[in-house]
Amino acid sequence: MTRQMQWLYGWLLVLPAAALLALFTHYPAIATAWHSFHSTPKGARPAVFVGGDNYRLLVDDPIFWQSLTNNLWYALGTIPASIGLALLMATWVNGRLPGRGFLRLAFFTPTILPMIAVANIWLFFYTPEYGLLEQITKGLGFASHNWLGSKGSALGALMVVAVWKEAGFFMIFYLAALQSMSPNLAEAAAIEGASRWYFFRRVTFPLLMPTTLFVLVNAVINAFRMVDHVVVMTRGGPDNATELLLYYIYEIGFRFWDTAYAAVLTMVLLAILGTVALAQFWFIGRRVHYQ
Amino acid sequence: MSAVHRARGAVFGLETAAAWLLGLLWVLPLVYAFWAAFHPGEFSTRFVLTAPLTLDNFAKAWAAAPFARYFVNTVLLVTTVLAAQLVLVTLAAYAFARFEFPGRNLLFALVLVQLMIMPDVLIVENYRTMSALGLKDTILAIGLPYMASAFGIFLLRQTFKTIPRELDEAARVEGCSPLQVLWKVYVPLARPVYLAYALVSVSYHWNNFLWPLIITNSVESRPLTVGLQVFASTDQGIDWSIITAATLLTSGPLLVAFLLFQRQFVQSFMRAGIK
Numbered sequence: 001m002t003r004q005m006q007w008l009y010g011w012l013l014v015l016p017a018a019a020l021l022a023l024f025t026h027y028p029a030i031a032t033a034w035h036s037f038h039s040t041p042k043g044a045r046p047a048v049f050v051g052g053d054n055y056r057l058l059v060d061d062p063i064f065w066q067s068l069t070n071n072l073w074y075a076l077g078t079i080p081a082s083i084g085l086a087l088l089m090a091t092w093v094n095g096r097l098p099g100r101g102f103l104r105l106a107f108f109t110p111t112i113l114p115m116i117a118v119a120n121i122w123l124f125f126y127t128p129e130y131g132l133l134e135q136i137t138k139g140l141g142f143a144s145h146n147w148l149g150s151k152g153s154a155l156g157a158l159m160v161v162a163v164w165k166e167a168g169f170f171m172i173f174y175l176a177a178l179q180s181m182s183p184n185l186a187e188a189a190a191i192e193g194a195s196r197w198y199f200f201r202r203v204t205f206p207l208l209m210p211t212t213l214f215v216l217v218n219a220v221i222n223a224f225r226m227v228d229h230v231v232v233m234t235r236g237g238p239d240n241a242t243e244l245l246l247y248y249i250y251e252i253g254f255r256f257w258d259t260a261y262a263a264v265l266t267m268v269l270l271a272i273l274g275t276v277a278l279a280q281f282w283f284i285g286r287r288v289h290y291q
Numbered sequence: 292m293s294a295v296h297r298a299r300g301a302v303f304g305l306e307t308a309a310a311w312l313l314g315l316l317w318v319l320p321l322v323y324a325f326w327a328a329f330h331p332g333e334f335s336t337r338f339v340l341t342a343p344l345t346l347d348n349f350a351k352a353w354a355a356a357p358f359a360r361y362f363v364n365t366v367l368l369v370t371t372v373l374a375a376q377l378v379l380v381t382l383a384a385y386a387f388a389r390f391e392f393p394g395r396n397l398l399f400a401l402v403l404v405q406l407m408i409m410p411d412v413l414i415v416e417n418y419r420t421m422s423a424l425g426l427k428d429t430i431l432a433i434g435l436p437y438m439a440s441a442f443g444i445f446l447l448r449q450t451f452k453t454i455p456r457e458l459d460e461a462a463r464v465e466g467c468s469p470l471q472v473l474w475k476v477y478v479p480l481a482r483p484v485y486l487a488y489a490l491v492s493v494s495y496h497w498n499n500f501l502w503p504l505i506i507t508n509s510v511e512s513r514p515l516t517v518g519l520q521v522f523a524s525t526d527q528g529i530d531w532s533i534i535t536a537a538t539l540l541t542s543g544p545l546l547v548a549f550l551l552f553q554r555q556f557v558q559s560f561m562r563a564g565i566k
Binding site (some may be wrong): 001003006007009010011013014016017018019020021023024025026027028029031032035085088089092097098099102103104105106107108109110111112113114115116117118120121122124125127130131132135164168169172173175176221224225227228231232246249250253254259262263266269270273274276277 | 306307310311313314315317318319320321323324327336378379380382383385386387390391392393395398401402404405406407408409410411412413414415416417418419420435436438439441444469494497498500501504505515516519520523524531534535538539541542545546549550553556557560561562
């Protein structure tokens with residue numbers, strides 16, 4: 001095949017996918033930036049260039065700041081918990097515990113359920129007075145508490161749902177990594193008399209680093225991408241206590257139809273995701289140098 | 292020696308207990324949902340072993356909302372998305388894996404952008420585009436932004452790169468065109484990866500919610516997830532047993548498929564994760 005034919009084939013094969021990606025990923029990202037500097041068109045009034053006005057609005061918007069802090073707390077709360085649990089689950093399922101088939105099933109099942117269904121089940125679970133959680137706490141003699149209705153506990157209640165849904169998903173990646181690890185390592189360590197904890201800390205965990213990085217990046221993206229449970233369980237309330245960034249974008253964009261302000265909010269979300277991407281490349285690049 | 296053994300045995304027993312406790316805790320919400328869905332409403336929060344079993348809640352849920360239509364919509368959605376993805380992703384991955392052309396690395400980097408910035412977060416602009424294209428409130432509009440999947444292109448490119456070039460060249464010598472080589476050599480050898488990708492894609496789009504919620508507006512185009520939400524939020528008077536039954540109904544097919552093909556599911560998710 002001539003060089004020109006190679007070129008032609010390459011371009012033509014990539015073209016369909018590239019066109020769709022350009023239309024629904026690259027164009028909207030650039031259009032978001034463009035629209036963030038314009039006003040929202042209203043009726044016969046078209047959008048006009050307003051410079052940084054929308055951004056000034058953003059800085060002065062307390063609900064934006066709350067949604068951002070909420071989202072950071074949400075990420076801080078869900079990511080370490082789900083990764084830690086995933087690692088623990090994978091170690092158990094990979095070991096020789098009795099009934100590990102059941103355990104694997106129990107841990108993984110939440111992953112394949114729709115978040116929307118999961119949220120409905122948990123909504124019932126958290127219901128004041130007669131939900132299961134209330135029945136347990138009442139049985140133990142605690143006072144009744146409206147988990148989703150009070151500012152102090154609503155975000156935490158959502159975080160529990162997210163961890164429950166995600167941990168089993170991350171477990172799979174750890175399990176795959178553990179199964180590809182040579183059993184010779186553990187045997188050698190056992191002969192040397194190393195304790196299991198020492199072996200985990202000095203051998204297993206470092207070898208799992210690439211998996212941890214992969215899982216971590218996915219967990220961060222999910223913390224900013226998944227708001228289905230907010231729609232079902234709290235709608236951002238009470239008093240904006242569970243307002244997450246993407247849910248706020250949804251409200252501004254599709255309840256108040258303020259597309260310009262929604263574009264500014266989306267810019268913040270894109271900046272966060274872009275930072276995660278750069279951090280990942282930097283981290284991988286550095287690790288390659290060490291090898 | 293035996294003291295060490297006993298200590299080890301105790302640790303093992305403790306670990307087993309902890310693992311089982313976590314496992315039971317993990318299935319508890321689901322068991323609870325099943326209990327509420329298969330018992331009459333008055334037993335939804337009363338756990339009596341003699342409570343009568345019933346399918347009444349499912350029948351009521353099925354009658355109260357057009358779930359049959361939602362099922363059809365979801366099945367149409369996941370099949371069109373998957374079919375389009377398989378074609379687009381295969382062609383692009385083949386080009387990136389085996390052809391030399393100017394701009395290849397730049398294009399590949401541009402593809403990878405979608406791994407970070409998924410259509411899920413570009414809802415405002417994509418809504419605008421769909422309106423301009425006149426596609427609002429269609430099943431096609433739900434699937435279109437996801438059809439060129441960066442994840443799929445990446446996964447298949449990695450797989451195609453591991454296939455020995457000798458096989459490729461042997462087929463060329465026998466007079467196969469590049470597309471025939473793709474079809475006869477690359478696609479069959481990547482079958483397990485295709486299966487893995489298909490399972491991940493189907494479960495993703497079966498469960499997707501926010502974008503379909505925004506872009507659909509009628510019974511004719513709504514998938515199950517959005518239908519469930521409309522059902523559960525508008526009929527506030529409906530009791531929990533019926534909502535729970537509807538919830539299980541929505542996730543039913545995927546759950547049953549998962550229980551039947553558990554091993555394939557888990558292995559597929561594993562395979563998709565190792566890149």
